[in-house]
Structures are given as C-alpha cells and as structure tokens.
Amino acid sequence: MTTLTAYRPLVLLCPLFLSAYSHAENGFIEDSHLVITSRSTVLNSQMKGDGHHRFAHDRRDPRDVSLGMRANFASGFTQGVVGVGLDAYGFSGFKLDGGDGHAGYGNIQMNHEGEAQRSFGRAGVLIKAKYGLTEIRYGQMQVTNPVFATSDTRLFPSTATGILLSNRDVEGLLLETGRFTAGTEPSSTSNKGELWANYAFVPTDSVSFAGGRYDQKQWGVSAYAAEFEDLWRQAYLGGNYLWELDDRSRFALDVNLYHTRDEGRANAGDIRTTAYSSQISYAFGRHRLAIAYQRIIGDTPFDYIGFGNNGSGAFGNSIYLSNPIMASDFNGPNEKSWQLRYDLDMAASGFPGLSFMARYVFGYDIQSSGNSHYGAWNGADDAQHQELDLEARYVVQSGVAKDLRIRLREGMHDAKRGQPDGDVNMHMLIFELPINCF
Numbered sequence: 001m002t003t004l005t006a007y008r009p010l011v012l013l014c015p016l017f018l019s020a021y022s023h024a025e026n027g028f029i030e031d032s033h034l035v036i037t038s039r040s041t042v043l044n045s046q047m048k049g050d051g052h053h054r055f056a057h058d059r060r061d062p063r064d065v066s067l068g069m070r071a072n073f074a075s076g077f078t079q080g081v082v083g084v085g086l087d088a089y090g091f092s093g094f095k096l097d098g099g100d101g102h103a104g105y106g107n108i109q110m111n112h113e114g115e116a117q118r119s120f121g122r123a124g125v126l127i128k129a130k131y132g133l134t135e136i137r138y139g140q141m142q143v144t145n146p147v148f149a150t151s152d153t154r155l156f157p158s159t160a161t162g163i164l165l166s167n168r169d170v171e172g173l174l175l176e177t178g179r180f181t182a183g184t185e186p187s188s189t190s191n192k193g194e195l196w197a198n199y200a201f202v203p204t205d206s207v208s209f210a211g212g213r214y215d216q217k218q219w220g221v222s223a224y225a226a227e228f229e230d231l232w233r234q235a236y237l238g239g240n241y242l243w244e245l246d247d248r249s250r251f252a253l254d255v256n257l258y259h260t261r262d263e264g265r266a267n268a269g270d271i272r273t274t275a276y277s278s279q280i281s282y283a284f285g286r287h288r289l290a291i292a293y294q295r296i297i298g299d300t301p302f303d304y305i306g307f308g309n310n311g312s313g314a315f316g317n318s319i320y321l322s323n324p325i326m327a328s329d330f331n332g333p334n335e336k337s338w339q340l341r342y343d344l345d346m347a348a349s350g351f352p353g354l355s356f357m358a359r360y361v362f363g364y365d366i367q368s369s370g371n372s373h374y375g376a377w378n379g380a381d382d383a384q385h386q387e388l389d390l391e392a393r394y395v396v397q398s399g400v401a402k403d404l405r406i407r408l409r410e411g412m413h414d415a416k417r418g419q420p421d422g423d424v425n426m427h428m429l430i431f432e433l434p435i436n437c438f
C-alpha cells in the first residue's frame with residue numbers, strides 16, 4: 001500500500017517530462033529514458049551467535065520498514081562521429097519504522113551515534129562518449145561482471161566511481177575494462193566511500209579489471225582478470241550451455257571458476273584460493289529442478305569486493321558461484337556445499353506473473369583459517385551449516401498497478417561447530433513499481 005500511495009503523483013509527473021522532450025530532434029534527446037521507481041521493504045530478522053561482518057556487530061535483530069524513491073535518467077548520444085551523453089540518478093529514502101539498534105541493515109541510514117535517520121538521499125552522474133560500438137563512461141555507476149559487481153539487494157543499489165570502457169563490435173561479444181577508486185553503500189549519502197574486502201575488512205585504493213563475454217543462442221563463455229591493489233589478483237572463467245529437448249523441456253549447465261592470489265603489499269594476508277561451482281537444471285513445463293555443487297580450496301574464504309563504509313555489510317555481488325544465497329555465501333575455508341532448488345511458474349495454471357522458489361544448501365568440511373584477517377573462522381573445526389530459502393513473487397499484469405512487483409522472502413540458516421554466520425531467520429517483503437516515463 002505504501003508503494004501505491006507514492007506512485008500516484010508520479011503518474012502526473014511523467015507526462016510533463018515527456019511533453020518537454022517531445023519536440024526534440026537530435027539523438028541526445030530522442031534516445032533518452034527516465035525511469036522512476038518506488039521500492040518499499042519490510043525486514044524482520046532474528047539472529048543468534050556471534051555472526052561475522054555480513055551483519056553489524058553492534059545491532060540487535062535487524063527490523064525496519066523503509067520507502068525508497070529512485071529517478072534514473074539515461075540520455076542518448078549527440079550526433080556526429082563521436083557522440084556524447086549524460087546519465088544521472090537521484091535517490092530518496094524514508095524510515096517508516098525501525099528503532100535505533102534494530103535498523104541499519106543497509107536500508108536506513110545511521111548517523112555516527114547509531115541513530116536511525118528519518119530520511120536521506122544522494123545523487124550521482126556520469127558522462128559518456130561513443131564511437132561506433134565502443135563506449136567510455138566516467139562517474140558513479142552500477143557495474144555487473146564476475147570480478148567487480150555492485151549489488152541491488154537493499155532499498156537502493158550500491159554504486160562505484162571510476163571509468164569503464166566497453167566494445168561490442170563483434171555480434172554477441174562484450175569486451176570491457178575498467179578502473180574504480182571509490183564505492184557507495186545503499187544507505188550512504190556520500191559518493192566517496194571505500195572499496196574493501198568484504199570478509200577481511202581491508203580497504204583497497206583501486207580495482208582494475210578486463211575481460212569479456214561471448215554469447216550464442218545455446219551457449220556462452222566468460223573470462224575476466226582483476227587486480228585489487230595491495231590485496232589480491234583474481235582470474236575468472238565461466239560458461240553455460242542449454243539443451244532444448246522440445247518446446248516444453250530443456251537442460252541447462254552453468255560452471256564458474258575463480259583463482260585468487262595475494263598481490264603487492266598483501267594487506268589481507270597470504271591468499272591462495274581456488275573456488276568453483278557447477279549447476280545443472282532440468283525444466284519441464286512450469287517446473288524447474290536444479291542441483292549444484294560448490295567447492296572452496298584454500299585456507300582463506302573466497303572473498304570479494306564491498307562498497308562504501310568498511311564492514312557495514314556485504315554490498316557487493318561479484319561472487320558468481322552457485323551457492324551464495326540469502327543469509328550465507330557458503331564460501332568458508334576448504335568448504336564444500338550442495339544445493340537443491342525447485343522453481344514453479346504458475347502462468348500455465350492461469351496465474352500469470354506468480355512464481356515460487358524453494359532451495360536448500362548444505363555446507364561442510366569447513367576448516368579454521370590460518371590468516372588472521374579472516375579470524376571469524378578460527379573456531380571452525382570441520383564446521384557445518386545449512387540454509388533453507390523460500391520465495392514467492394508476483395508481478396501485476398494489468399490495471400493501475402501494472403508492473404508492481406511483490407516479493408516475499410524467507411531465509412532460515414543454521415550454523416554448527418564454529419561456522420561464523422550464526423543462526424539466522426530472515427523475513428523480507430518487498431514492493432517495487434517502476435514507471436517508464438519516456
């Protein structure tokens with residue numbers, strides 16, 4: 001209901017924007033887009049045990065209700081041999097409920113005294129240029145690739161500040177390289193936050209990467225390399241393949257491989273980690289069944305990049321393995337884990353837009369880390385843990401609330417023998433309504 005209330009005035013705003021640009025004649029205006037999105041989240045979690053950095057140590061069980069309004073503008077490019085454009089965003093967040101000590105899980109901003117703020121906001125901009133099918137972007141942006149990826153799992157996304165160069169001259173092939181020097185967490189008002197190792201709590205001055213992806217109808221491959229200054233160097237290989245048996249059934253295979261080694265001053269200590277996963281799924285009609293295996297080889301967990309306030313939470317998403325799910329990444333030292341997942345699409349049963357998901361992951365053989373920067377695992381001795389996630393999604397198909405997305409998520413995590421995530425029960429209800437103004 002909160003989201004629908006916020007939506008009504010936006011219906012009037014969008015035609016005004018559209019009218020202002022309707023007589024434009026150049027590419028900068030003609031190819032411009034403005035999307036205004038309202039997202040409301042209801043979070044209620046219970047936690048037991050010490051936990052690690054994914055949950056703030058000085059907070060009680062996270063509970064809050066929040067409303068976020070986003071405006072994302074992307075221009076086209078000016079005409080000519082080299083086109084120039086501009087992208088911009090503005091976010092405004094509001095605390096609807098959430099007392100001090102419970103809020104602060106990334107949805108609501110906290111001040112230096114640990115008090116939940118009633119409202120907050122931030123804005124960012126990037127400039128871009130295009131020559132043929134080559135683009136260069138500089139400024140604040142969201143990035144998605146296996147070695148450097150921002151996240152959009154809270155009220156607002158995390159963002160990164162830097163430069164990104166990409167090329168699509170070959171059909172199906174994306175080549176890109178970038179260098180980033182700052183990051184912003186979802187609830188921050190500053191674009192000058194740090195880049196840091198999610199599990200080691202160690203910052204890095206810059207992250208550079210290069211790589212690409214080649215996609216065909218039935219298969220795709222990816223290869224990337226990255227350097228996290230004075231932390232580690234990382235290489236990634238991935239691929240997927242699809243077998244279509246008939247119009248109603250198909251097999252899919254997805255594989256991922258990372259290798260990480262310390263670099264430069266090795267501020268996160270000695271790291272020699274290999275991580276891989278494989279997943280095979282079978283879809284038949286409205287059903288999909290998947291099984292996945294994930295393995296971490298090394299005396300440190302598989303670590304990846306975080307954005308913003310160091311230690312505030314896992315606001316990065318560059319972990320393209322099969323078993324990172326709602327409460328845990330299943331990425332401990334020498335950990336092995338299995339996942340069983342089932343998806344159900346209700347469209348064929350007369351309920352288009354409605355779907356369900358259930359998954360269970362079991363992790364075992366976790367060992368103590370010999371690296372002091374990953375001390376959360378020092379008490380692990382053949383540690384184990386398990387997690388069950390349940391999810392229901394619905395997208396409204398017509399009417400005044402068309403495209404409203406409703407998502408109910410339940411995560412239940414159980415830790416044993418020193419596994420540091422602790423016992424966690426997470427309940428999230430999310431309402432999101434995007435409005436394409438032009």
